[in-house]
Amino acid sequence: MPEPMLPDNLIPFNRPSIEGREIEYIQTAVEHGHTSASGPFSQLAVDELKEATGAADVLLTTSCTAALEMAAILLDLEPGDTVVVPSFGFVTTALSFVRQGARVLFCDIESETLGIDAGRLAEIMDDTVRAVIPIHYAGIGGQIDEIRAVLDEWPRAELVEDNAQGLFASYKGEPLGSFGRFSAISFHETKNFICGEGGAFVVNNQADADRAHVIYDKGTNRRAFLHGQVDKYSWQDLGSSFGMADVLAAYLYGQLKEKESILAKRRHVFEHYRDALSPLVDSHGIRLPVIPEHCEQSYHMFYVLLPDAEARNQVLKSMNDDGIYATFHYVPLHSAPGGVAVAARELACPVTDDVSRRLLRLPFYTSLAQADLDRVTESFTRAVDRL
Ligand SMILES: Cc1ncc(COP(=O)(O)O)c(C=O)c1O
Structure with missing residues (x-):
């Protein structure tokens, strides 16, 4: 049988779980x-x-x-x-x-x-x-x-x-x-x-x-x-x-079949991150997800926009050093080699470039335990305090 992929003290970005039958x-x-x-x-x-x-x-x-x-x-x-x-x-x-x-x-x-x-x-x-x-x-x-x-x-x-x-x-x-x-x-x-x-x-x-x-x-x-x-x-x-x-x-x-309980657990993860990190918005210049009034979200992800690329990369490194696998997200398609090759014409995407450099995603999965949620937010807070 294969061994589990990660030692217990590491918090992966994602971990699949069995939620029902x-x-x-x-x-x-x-x-x-x-x-x-x-x-x-x-x-x-x-x-x-x-x-x-x-x-x-x-x-x-x-x-x-x-x-x-x-x-x-x-x-x-x-x-x-x-x-x-x-x-x-x-x-x-x-x-x-x-x-x-x-x-x-x-x-x-x-x-x-x-x-x-x-x-x-x-x-x-x-x-x-x-x-x-x-x-x-x-x-x-x-x-x-x-x-x-x-x-x-x-x-x-x-x-x-x-x-x-x-x-x-x-x-x-x-x-x-x-x-x-x-x-x-x-x-x-x-x-x-x-x-x-x-x-x-x-x-x-x-x-x-x-x-x-x-x-x-x-x-x-x-x-x-x-x-x-x-x-x-x-x-x-x-x-x-x-x-x-x-x-x-x-x-x-x-x-x-476990739709309600999976969504409730994921909602808890989202709200924990939002509540723990909200105080850092003004003090540290970070930006949290915006959910417009007319939208009901799926509780899929929690991202943070750091003030600039250097800050994002430092926070990522610091969290990874703590054994917490926060990560970045999409590399812009319009300037990737594969994208350039198939572009109908060249188009600037300045917001994409900016967001891609500043965005960090926190570990987010249905079975993420409370103690690990606390470790994630503590590690993030320490990292932004050091910026
Ligand atoms: C926005 C978006 N589209 C498509 C996909 C591809 O999904 P799949 O791996 O099921 O093909 C992903 C997967 O991460 C995605 O985030």
Whole structure:
């Protein structure tokens, strides 16, 4: 058996945990005999997710990246098409569309919720744009209404939400992930609800569901065959092996059944950090997450913006020396070698550059114990006191 990855006295950035009946469900999935995709636990998890999101359909995928790749295939991108992604973002938010031939317009973020800046979006839009893909950073809805207003002017451009971090969060009372034609969720071990690696493709218009299932089923009409609609199934379209194994869906379903307690524990982590660090805002010039009134967050992350890059790096080092694995986040996409190679044109992203240099994330996971929370905030406080 492998040894645990970290000695007990270290506080990792993330630690997966068993929160309910996950192990029992995994065993049942194996004993039931359907361990591949689209099995009984997948159906149970899909039902939970459909109810939570109000989606027309939900397809469990091998990752959030895979779900974004499905969105890209469904858009039928053509040469010359572009997509807009925030430069303060995850590589595959852009890469999934690049693989289908798109070039990328990297948009700057606004400094409050760290999502796409709708004003900047309006400036960079043109008629090559086929999709705008906002990230709901830290599971907080950003300028969704404003982004939709921009898109109203550009009918070729679809909204695709990268909701990797925002399951069960809402914006003006509507679930994150319900605004776009498609959205994508992550169940990677670093997320709120986990199964190792996994994701979900959320289809908000019924008209997209049939083709989504063909793409999902390796380009075949296998689903129509299983429903008795055709007498054999065959290759129809583009696609891949996108489906999540039912053993992992069993793990995921065990987590989803603990939704309330997982969210409550994560809320406690967030509030502990917020309460402990609020006094440092004025005294030490740090900035904590902003949750607009109309947003219900997912309690995915706690970040701090330090006054400058040097301060951020010193605090990181000091906390790491204390055995606490605080970390930075996205390296700007627009200036990374891969991003430069696929950019439709050069665009400045000064807020992204600034935030990326100053942002620090504190350890954040569902099973983070009170004593460890105290160690984290004490270590952070000591580090900023020394700046
Ligand atoms: C915003 C965002 N998009 C996409 C992903 C990719 O998720 P996955 O690892 O499930 O493919 C992540 C993962 O960290 C993410 O944070």
